[in-house]
Amino acid sequence: MSTQVKMSIQLKDETLREIEAVIPRYPQSRSALMPILHAVQADLGHIPLEAQEWVADKLGLTPIQVREVVTFYPYYREHPIGKRYIRVCRTLSCALNGAYKICDHFKREFDTDLNVISPDGRVTVEFAECLASCGTAPVAMVDDDLYENLTEEKVVEICNRIKQETPSSTQE
Numbered sequence: 054m055s056t057q058v059k060m061s062i063q064l065k066d067e068t069l070r071e072i073e074a075v076i077p078r079y080p081q082s083r084s085a086l087m088p089i090l091h092a093v094q095a096d097l098g099h100i101p102l103e104a105q106e107w108v109a110d111k112l113g114l115t116p117i118q119v120r121e122v123v124t125f126y127p128y129y130r131e132h133p134i135g136k137r138y139i140r141v142c143r144t145l146s147c148a149l150n151g152a153y154k155i156c157d158h159f160k161r162e163f164d165t166d167l168n169v170i171s172p173d174g175r176v177t178v179e180f181a182e183c184l185a186s187c188g189t190a191p192v193a194m195v196d197d198d199l200y201e202n203l204t205e206e207k208v209v210e211i212c213n214r215i216k217q218e219t220p221s222s223t224q225e
């Protein structure tokens with residue numbers, strides 16, 4: 054299927070190849086929506102409106118049909134994030150074991166608020182729903198790594214490691 058919508062955002066060639074390979078695996082091309090969104094986010098870090106329009110055109114959907122999926126699933130992001138993605142679980146076990154304080158420690162370490170890129174560009178801190186590790190609450194994920202039984206000391210340790218490993222976007 055040829056796409057009429059041109060994106061000024063450039064996807065990598067390998068992402069475009071992946072998308073072209075995914076579509077024929079489904080009896081209806083629209084069923085490929087989620088894997089394609091996954092590929093776009095893996096490439097760009099998020100799924101901007103322009104990319105949503107491009108995907109919609111490619112699959113014969115309307116942009117709002119794509120946006121409904123992007124905004125329904127917490128996994129998908131419409132906005133850019135910092136270099137590292139910190140998600141603090143706030144569901145019951147974690148909430149009862151101090152998740153909100155844990156989140157405050159992460160925010161304080163990077164002098165940031167929730168759901169925005171920190172001033173140094175290093176992180177975005179967000180709340181998440183149950184991360185399937187309720188027995189070791191409170192927990193958080195940094196990118197794909199799970200951190201359990203969090204305390205303020207452990208948060209400081211994690212943040213120091215991130216600061217060492219991840220360059221700041223600003224001069225320090």
Ligand code: FES
Nearest residue numbers: 142147184186187
């Ligand atoms: S409640 Fe936090 S991991 Fe389940």
